[in-house]
């Protein structure tokens with residue numbers, strides 16, 4: 001029997017796992033996907049929010065500001081990419097300036113450092129490509145951008161190194177309370193545990209409602225995006241937001257931490273919690289935003305779109321995070337309603353949950369906790385001389401597999417053999433960026449498959465896009 005089972009290996013589950021792995025316990029993370037970050041944590045804006053947007057006094061506001069502060073240090077400890085590029089909320093008429101003042105007041109109440117309102121002249125100097133309609137902007141210097149997959153991967157790997165077990169492709173179907181313990185029925189048998197941590201994203205209401213009479217409700221709120229090539233990634237330095245609306249922060253235009261640009265996300269409530277397809281109407285709307293004077297005075301060329309994608313916000317009816325031991329279900333803990341700024345808040349959610357669970361179970365800290373980890377080695381970050389040395393030692397670092405993102409065979413092999421190693425094409429992509437570039441895996445797919453096949457000792461027909469039945473090829477077309 002486990003002390004703790006965490007449902008969900010999204011960024012929330014991985015951060016909780018990492019913080020709990022500081023303690024002496026027998027615990028595991030159960031995830032229905034084949035990898036960490038296979039739900040909402042793989043499809044979002046990747047913005048490190050500073051915390052001016054959340055309602056003062058809410059748990060969301062508190063954890064956002066704490067999470068922001070934690071992330072910068074964590075990025076050094078666990079070696080994942082972040083950039084403090086600042087955030088701007090752009091007002092395009094006098095009425096919207098009143099909204100900036102409101103946000104400024106919220107920022108002060110939430111304890112967000114350095115937020116101020118810039119005049120048109122000041123902000124145009126900072127971002128010359130902003131729309132001509134700009135009249136003022138709120139500036140938050142602690143805003144940033146992050147690689148969302150690699151935050152979850154880093155936290156998960158580090159938790160695993162510290163003894164946390166991960167069970168992938170294991171779907172929790174039902175939860176029963178049996179005396180002092182919980183029994184989790186899964187597609188791979190029953191798992192028993194003293195404590196459950198529910199970090200199931202858009203499905204967190206389903207698990208909460210299995211054990212509690214006080215029901216919660218989570219709506220999947222879809223956000224769609226257009227992602228542009230790196231050649232237009234320097235349009236803005238900061239993440240540029242419109243004044244927020246009823247459904248959220250609005251459609252922003254922002255650079256990613258890797259230098260791409262995106263326009264999005266939209267916000268539409270959907271019934272189907274698996275609905276991560278993009279839709280013609282919404283992409284048309286995003287195209288209009290990219291072309292018209294939405295936030296940029298420059299037209300963003302459509303031939304630079306490299307892909308579109310969508311993610312689902314776990315919108316809880318009261319629009320706040322629920323991080324609690326469920327009052328009428330002892331030892332059942334929720335991390336529910338973790339919508340934006342959930343990515344930013346995740347390290348703080350992890351710390352808060354670990355404190356609650358460790359106090360409940362009276363857990364003792366481990367004497368030896370490994371607090372650091374190195375990400376996949378990127379030869380492009382080395383000097384020419386260092387790179388030559390590396391290639392001499394291991395020629396796989398001289399073999400480019402993904403030409404768009406300049407990913408080498410050495411990086412792919414590293415991604416496969418590290419803790420929680422990659423087993424599918426998507427898991428290689430998230431760890432190395434192979435397939436994330438301009439050609440969207442057109443060139444590197446067969447070459448990456450060959451490396452996966454060789455390193456895992458499996459046939460090409462067994463290789464999947466993302467586990468389950470997502471095989472890429474069914475057999476040979478020609479036998480020589």
Ligand SMILES: Cc1cc2nc3c(=O)[nH]c(=O)nc-3n(C[C@H](O)[C@H](O)[C@H](O)COP(=O)(O)OP(=O)(O)OC[C@H]3O[C@@H](n4cnc5c(N)ncnc54)[C@H](O)[C@@H]3O)c2cc1C
Nearest residue numbers: 008010011012032039040041045047172201223342343344
């Ligand atoms: C469009 C959009 C934009 C966003 N932008 C930002 C942003 O810029 N900055 C920011 O801070 N936040 C942002 N967010 C919010 C952030 O992405 C989420 O808060 C965060 O990813 C939630 O992580 P999670 O681990 O709680 O959920 P998820 O990542 O969804 O993880 C839940 C996991 O549970 C698993 N699971 C579900 N059911 C089961 C089951 N039955 N058995 C086993 N496993 C199960 C799922 O497979 C999944 O992997 C955005 C969200 C969206 C949708």
